[in-house]
Amino acid sequence: xxxxxxxxxxxxxxxxxxxxxxxxxxxxxxxxxxxxxxxxxxxxxxxxxxxxxxxxxxxxxxxxxxxxxxxxxxxxxxxxxxxxxxxxxxxxxxxxxxxxxxxxxxxxxxxxxxxxxxxxxxxxxxxxxxxxxxxxxxxxxxxxxxxxxxxxxxxxxxxxxxxxxxxxxxxxxxxxxxxxxxxxxxxxxxx
Numbered sequence: 001x002x003x004x005x006x007x008x009x010x011x012x013x014x015x016x017x018x019x020x021x022x023x024x025x026x027x028x029x030x031x032x033x034x035x036x037x038x039x040x041x042x043x044x045x046x047x048x049x050x051x052x053x054x055x056x057x058x059x060x061x062x063x064x065x066x067x068x069x070x071x072x073x074x075x076x077x078x079x080x081x082x083x084x085x086x087x088x089x090x091x092x093x094x095x096x097x098x099x100x101x102x103x104x105x106x107x108x109x110x111x112x113x114x115x116x117x118x119x120x121x122x123x124x125x126x127x128x129x130x131x132x133x134x135x136x137x138x139x140x141x142x143x144x145x146x147x148x149x150x151x152x153x154x155x156x157x158x159x160x161x162x163x164x165x166x167x168x169x170x171x172x173x174x175x176x177x178x179x180x181x182x183x184x185x186x187x188x189x190x191x
Contacts, residue, residue, distance in 0.1 A: 007077055016092040020099055027102040033124025041112035041121050050184040052171055053114035054164040062161030063141040076100045113158055113173040117180040126187040134176045139168040
């Protein structure tokens, strides 16, 4: 009986280290992408040819990712709850919440976004408009798009101030409906 318990415990330990390694890799890759956002979106405000770029604050990013933040906090508590059953190694009980803390910080760190006629820049990625599903925006503290082919990872929320999101929604609508020239003409008349 103790042999089976030892095998289960060893398997749990391996799975724990794999989970910590996987989350650490995500945090490192996301951290690198977020640090490079300023190069990807160097200017804020109105861009040439009708584009628009904006930045967020910690509060705006929390409003954008509040569900992820709550999920990460719950995940950080799980090892403490399961420890009496699984006898998790102390190093994993310490490391797992630490790497999740890094992931949580990346959820709320201010970010830069940009919209042009051809693409959207968000979270360190660029998306061509044919790879994004737009269902409109009815106001609120974020715009939620869907990424084609991303399955459960499809939601792509955009954060920002109400004014920034209004500018973004106007341009997204124009880009996905092929009416970008109208936006460009309106903006050039306003100058």
